[in-house]
């Protein structure tokens with residue numbers, strides 16, 4: 579790892595962990611789904627109004643919309659590249675989910691699109707996202723955009739995210755809710771996963787949803 583990266587991690591790791599504890603709780607309340615986990619990891623989310631059309635920019639700098647991923651199952655996570663505490667763990671979980679499905683049913687894995695959406699578009703340029711997503715999985719797509727584009731997608735997915743100034747520098751971190759969303763090929767919400775849910779759980783739910 580580059581020295582600069584290590585320094586960056588040291589600066590943000592503690593703040594990010596604290597932020598997640600707060601952000602996660604707030605996120606769940608916003609979603610109105612607290613306490614509805616049915617114990618299998620797949621939450622009772624039928625009818626939850628989450629998601630919608632979006633226009634964002636992928637890691638190659640290309641403008642994309644929800645139509646680019648139409649017909650695919652989607653594993654969506656919102657976070658930011660400067661957060662090394664929770665975001666990498668959850669993105670690794672998505673990568674692991676992809677690998678589990680890939681081993682069991684390569685065709686189904688092809689029909690799953692993992693997406694990482696930045697809640698920090700000021701720092702997470704397409705170039706930054708390109709370098710970041712490839713650390714996790716070759717199929718992981720990084721999405722960023724203008725402040726307005728990101729605000730809209732955050733609203734549609736009921737993502738809480740707020741800048742918090744770091745005490746140590748001109749730096750800032752971002753409090754944000756941390757969920758992996760599983761969306762159907764026609765963009766209905768199938769499941770929401772928290773830190774405690776494993777890749778095995780997500781993969782099993784996805785396979786069940788696909789009738790495998």
Ligand code: NI
Pocket residue numbers: 594657658661662663664665754
């Ligand atoms: Ni994070």
